[in-house]
Amino acid sequence: MRIIVITPESPRNDEAELSVAMLKMGVDRIHLRHPGCGVAQLRNIIANIPLKFRSRVTLHDHFELVREFPDIGLNLNSRNLDIPAGAEGIVSRSCHTVDETFLPADYCLLSPVFPSISKSGYCHDFSEPELMSLPPGKVVALGGVTSERIPLLKRYPFAGVAVLGSVWTENTNKATVLSNIAAIIEQK
Secondary structure, X not given: OEEEEEOOOOOOOOHHHHHHHHHHHOOOEEEEOOOOOOHHHHHHHHHOOOHHXXXXXXXXXXXXXXXXXXXXXXXXXXXXXXXXXXXXXXXXXXXXXXXXXXXXXXXEEXXXXXXXXXXXXXXXXXXXXXXXXXXXXXXXXXXXXXXXOHHHHOOOOOOEEEEOOOOOOOOOOHHHHHHHHHHHHHHO
8 A cells, every 4th residue: 555645734844854754664655735835945845855755756836846856746636737848757636536536647646535634624425335436556545544544445446545634733743743654654
């Protein structure tokens, strides 16, 4: 089962360092999801991630950075619907319905599969038949994913899990973030 970590809305000072530590621990991909972040700040985060790890990083915004970092992944979403010229990395897609998971992408994030931890009141009620009909090997569960819930997801054809709220909370220190990731990896 693939493990993807999605960064919190606001960038952290130690984000590049934490991203590399998580990738070294066994996280498959890091999604830089900073909708309000400026291009210079995002460029700085990427530049501080060693080259050997950059192909395992995905952007949700500022797709123009693929000119500088062509192997970085891109996540298509409501703000960014098209892949820019020159992009060579993996393409993922944010999906909120099962039908969307069949659209073109290397993989997709289906959310929220459980009530969201990071967005209060954000939930969806996917039916058992809907989840069983997911395209095998393509869909990553997002939304309310915790180490305790991963065994529930293994009943369905999910290719992996994406975590955000169960890893990052406001003012989470580095040791806690890495401990939270270790618990997720253990359930893989």
